[in-house]
Amino acid sequence: MSATTEHPKVFISYSWTSVEHEQFVMDLATSLRNHGVDAILDKWDLKPGQDKYVFMESMVVDTEVLKVLVLCDRKYQEKANNRAGGVGTESQIISQELYGKVKQTKFIPIVCEYDDDGQPCLPVFMKGLIYIDVSSEERYGEGLDQLLRLIYEQPFHQKPKLGGAPAFVSNGGTSYVRELGAAVRAIQDGKPNRHGLETLFVKGVLTELNKLYVTPDGNDYDEGVYQAITGTKGLRDQVAEYVEAVAAFSNDDPIAIGPFIKLMEGIGAHFGPPDTASSYYPGWVDFYAFFAQEALLIQTAALLRHERWKTLRRLVDTTYIVRGSQREMTTARFVAFDSHLESLEQHRNQRLKLNRVSVSADLLKERCSAEKTSFNELMEADVFLALKSLLVGHETSEGWISYWAPRTSVYAAHGNKHPVFLRASDETTRNGIYTAIGVRSGAELKAKLDSSETLLSNLNRVGGRSFGRFSFLEAINVDALTK
Template sequence: MSAAKEHPKVFISYSWSGAEHEQLVMDLATALRTHGVDAILDKWHLKPGQDKYVFMESMVTDVTVVKVLVLCDRKYQEKADARAGGVGTESQIISQELYAKVHQTKFIPVVCERGDDGEAFLPVFMKGRIYVDMSSAERFGEGLDEILRQIFDRPLYPEPQLGEAPTFLKDEGVGLPAAKEFLSAVRAIREGKPNRDGLEMLFIRSLLAEMSRLYVKPDASKSGYDEEIYQAILKTKALRDQLSDYADAVAGFSGDDPRCLKASFHLLEQLGQQFGPPLDQSQFMEVWADTFRFFSLEVTLILVAALIRFERWKSLRRLLSYPYLIRTESRNVRTSDITSFDSYIASMDEHRNNRLRANRASMTADMLKERCSVDHTSFLELAQADVFMALHGVAHAKAGVVDAMYPFWAPRTAVYLSTSQRLPLFQKAVDDEIRQGIHTAIGAASGADLLSKVDAARPLLDDFKQLSLGRFPRFNFAEAVNLQVLTK
């Protein structure tokens, strides 16, 4: 580091107004030198025989002097405005520099005195300039800190570096619907602003409004109707990525506070309201809801993945146990659990799969995978969330039996997992704290309690064979969730 940068040179311009002000000048100059600033003061540097006016002019115009502190009090203002004495000479030079370089930062006004009306004493050529306030003993420390930051170019609020344009605005997202208020909501969450709840809800409502524009009503009796639904789903990609960033912010900056999921509950519930006939429609075909079924499935997995990422176990428990209001095909609204968002999407997994002769185990799983990215929830995280949901469904299958029917979650993304693959979260279950966190999220009091729930579900799910998809080799549920360790 050069001497100029390590010990920046600063000239102090002032008026000898009285003993109290003189002491302030000396205290400031001494403090600056103590902090590595080469403060130039006439009392220290002007020698007998030297021309004081030449000295002053050289200090003001010297390019090696990085800052000129203009200490303004009543006397300085009077002399500067009257162009009297040494202050008048300095002020003429400074004013010329200021007016010649409108955007200058070399000259820093320092207010050392105020009038009875509280108005700062500043010469005319300094009016309108941002100043440092050292008008009282209480403000000296804060003012010194501000001056040092200016001298060493270390602002209290540094300008953030420019990042890349949002992913949803890049090539893959050009022309795709995106929700307004997204950036404002995420910023409010990260900065802990008091208006975050309102901004979050505005973002969610904007997202839902964009989704409503993608509602399609193809004639399911005609071959190829699936294409219209498929294209509508593709158009939700930018919304999906926004939701991923939003979920990451909520999980990362809210602590483990379930109350912060209020907007997420609203989003899922409103998506579930589209599972049945629209209120303004007399006709309804079940496949019309498939765009919303797919998106709600994806949203659920993204939210779960984010909460797992930050180990927000209590919040995850609330997400899984919240009573969601879902509209049925008969237009009734019923209370349901999270498994309602694991819908069979006939237009994709049946009609499109058969029409294209794709012979895929799950076209829905294919689409979920294709839409993943490292920046917006990776596929491994999504698949892990899917398997976690399967574990939750298993743990509550027995308790959820109604009319010989029981809710469970079939992890369709498991078609991409090897039969012996153990997922990262469950590998970490060897750690007591993580294992207990998983128990909390699942709603199990202990490993033994979880084991009893799993054993009760085993015959209901045909030894967990129902968790596997038809043509796909059997999904090894016990291995994927590290069941032996998890139930310790």
């Protein structure tokens, strides 16, 4: 809505060219009034006994008149240029105001006709102004829409609001890695030094994570963990930008995610209690565990987006070196990065009486944006990793089978199928998914799913709670995928 009034006032300046043109002007003015614009027209508002020149001048300079619409046809152009008649006087007033004390944006040329050379019929004093075209039936509708948007100050292309200062400015560089730009440009340009720049970026992310880490303490220790995690939003977005560049510009080259694997292992090196700890304290590793989980989801989403099937295979089949619960370094599959975060899911959930199915799922959703991996893409990646985990069948040292829990699916609607699985009816896409998860056929996949009945039931539960709107088999479009 216009900042000035609920019914913005405009004055229409035109030439009495012909009966047809006068009717056209009346129709346009009527349309404006039907859309809430207080259109002032001499035929309606100039009464007998009034001085028409005084009326014209008052409309042009009146501060309550938001816009002066100058309807330009051949006759208006001619009279304005020759300073002839009422149009000449009116245009002289307008031109003085246009280049004087009134804002130029008050005067809007409305082109009603073109000359024999195909040029809009604009008077000389308006030649340089951006105009609105209503010269034909085909252009009238778009022109009227453009005019109404201009009057109500609601342009089609909205100027974005100013955001805050970049993290490296506002936070003294504590959550921003300066090497990102150079690494991304090297990836895009295929530079031979890209690997070195990517390694510097990975080291930078790990350094900044260590700076942001807060040792849990006290009965409300979850608050420190939560605030530390929220402080990594800038790093999260940088990782999203980095993995998008790798997925988009590296083709389907599994070697390309080598630096990302080092990033995951660097984060995993902090799993388990700190060296200085004498006894276990809940939440010690939750800060690193959450970021690792989020980073893997973002990388998976990027590779799915660009259908990098062989690269995805390496991501989920790699043996990662991470820290174990007894401080020793050990080997692990990708499911090691899907941790149950006690500080958030239990302590924070209960302490603040949040009654949430998954606090970490809420946090993952809040940190998403369309530009830096959307939440729908994150949910799709979550389901893909859960599918792969079913086929891995990794038994832990405690004797139970670990799997990836698609916790973001608490937000999924019943029967929700993700795009990559919706396309499973296409043979090329289906074979790509087989490549990524490591099966040779739909029959092999179906057999493995049939043998994972217990785990399948667990995938519809997060934190021991059932969320009935989600069906894992429907989410992966199982009928088409096992075709």
